[in-house]
Structure formats: structure tokens, C-alpha cells
Amino acid sequence: MSLFGRFKDTKPKSANIAKERLQIIVSHERNRRSAPSYLSALQNDILAVIKKYVDVDADQIHINVSQQNNTSVLEMNVNLPD
């Protein structure tokens, strides 16, 4: 790197971008791998129940199971239309 390059080089290094992207996708894929097999059926049932009352799309519901110490946490996010 030249003397002048040192001052103007504020762009994040590509290796750092790579690492951040990997951390996100790998943790996402690990969660999906460890998710119980009934999760997608459960998601469909919950969606059907919610649809009885509110008109939402399937992609507005996110269900996730995560492990915290000794307990499994089932987390559900529903974006209700305005």
C-alpha cells in the first residue's frame, strides 16, 4: 500500500465482509438443520388458524426453535397487515 493509500482506505476489507456474511448464513442454516421435523407442519397449521381471523400471507409468519441452556424456545413472529 502506498503512503497516500493509507489515508483514503476506509472501505471495509473484503475478508471482513466475507466473515460477517458467513456467520449469518451458517448460523441460519444450522438453526434450520436442527429444527424439529414437525416445524413446517406446525407452521402451516398456525397459519391456517391465523387466516381464519386475519388475512396474512405465508411469508409474513416466521417460526423458529432455538436452544437456550436447557430449554427449547419456540418463537413466532407474525406481521399483521395495517
Place this chain on the structure above:
Amino acid sequence: MSEIIVVTSGKGGVGKTTTSASIGMGLAKAGHKTVIIDFDIGLRNLDLIMNCERRVVFDFVNVIQGDANLSQALIKDKRCSDLYILPASQTKDKNALTKDGVAKILEELASDFEYIVCDSPAGIEQGALMALYFADQAIVVTNPEVSSVRDSDRILGILQSKSRRAELNMEPVREHLLITRYQAERVENGEMLSIDDINDILAIDLLGVIPEDTYVLTSSNEGNPVIMNEISHAGQAYQDAVGRFLGKDIAHRFLDPERKGLIKRMFGG
């Protein structure tokens, strides 16, 4: 007691066959009777890397299907008497590898060999699943590059859920990370994932770091595993990895860029 080692990666072209050849040769040269099996049915290449492509008569699938004995298909290495190669079939389809068939061959090999190195094909289909299913240890070959790291994580997930050890609730497959094509200079410039970056994500035992090295290509041109080239950095790094695999405590080398002398720096080099 025989150990089954799978060399795997998920992604293609990261150096599985190069690694299988060098690790296999290194173990055999250390006095351990070793066989390397090519699981890449339809696309065999280990024979070329090991310089025995013209000596293939029978292959892995011939033995599974009962058309040949194991002793007819095994090729003895001409450089090291403790090393044998079991070539993949070039013609049969990949579904020719059945779990029972592979199990029977591995069992037969286990009575005669200390180490059975399974060179996995790329991907996560039948050939790759069969290569890792029976493994006691896994060497996961990874390039410092996003798609390779992601695929390695995927393969680790499969080792932890679909291997024989996982299915039978045995002690898990011992996982080792082997980073290949590492360029210290680019890491220093922030252009390439570092060893620490990869370790943070995959978090498994680091068996070795193989630097990018022009000798890898020339060795494959000549059909010599690069570990036999004692002046090459890649060869030395493989030798270190074999030592670590056998339980020796060896510091990692070639992790920092080579400092260029003044003359090289002035004239470029």
C-alpha cells in the same frame, strides 16, 4: 485396529484428492499400512494423482458386484510398499455403491490395513454419503473462501447426523479442519479469510494449513503426491499435518507472508 478416515468438503476443486494422496502417502511412509479408496464413481482421478492410471484392471464397483476379488483390484504403490490404492469405477453409475457393499469391502480391508482413507467426491449425493458413512475420523478440506466454508459447515452437519457413528449413537466422528490454498499475503491485506476467521465459524480441530503452492500442480502433472516434494511448502505442510494426525505436537508454518529482501522488493519478485 483399523481407522477409517474420510477426506471430504462438500465443494469441488478444493483439494480432496490432493489431500487424500498426500495424507495416505504420509501415513504409509510413517510405517502404517494404508489404503486410499476413490469414491468418485464415474469420475475417477486418484489413479492419475497417484500415477497408477495405467495399472487399473478392476475397480471398487467390480469388487462390490463380485466380478473381482479385493486383491485383484488393489494397486500396490511403486514408491511405498505400505500404500495401496483402490480405484473408482469409470463407467458404472454412482448408485452402484450400496451401504452393504461398501461395508463388506471396508470390513475386509480393516483386517489388513491400519488406515483406510476414503477420498470423497464433491457434493452431498450417494458417493459422498457412502464415503463418510463409515468414518471414524473426517478431514474436512476447506479453502479460505465463502462458498467452501459454507459447504464445509454443511458437511459437518451431515457427519453429525447421517454417519454410522451418529445413527448408532456412538462416539461422534472426530473432525479435523485442513485449510488449503492459503495465501498469507492476501490474508494480511484483508482480502482473504484468515485461519482465525474460519476457526470462529467452523470451530473444529485445525489439522493443517496448506499454503498456495505452484508445486501442487507440478506434482499432479508428474503423478507424485506433493508430500513427496520436500522443498515445497505445501509438501512440508502436509508432512506436518500427518505428524499432527499421528499425535505429534507440531507448530503451524507458512502462516505469515514471506518477507521479501530489498533487491526483490526493488525489482519485484
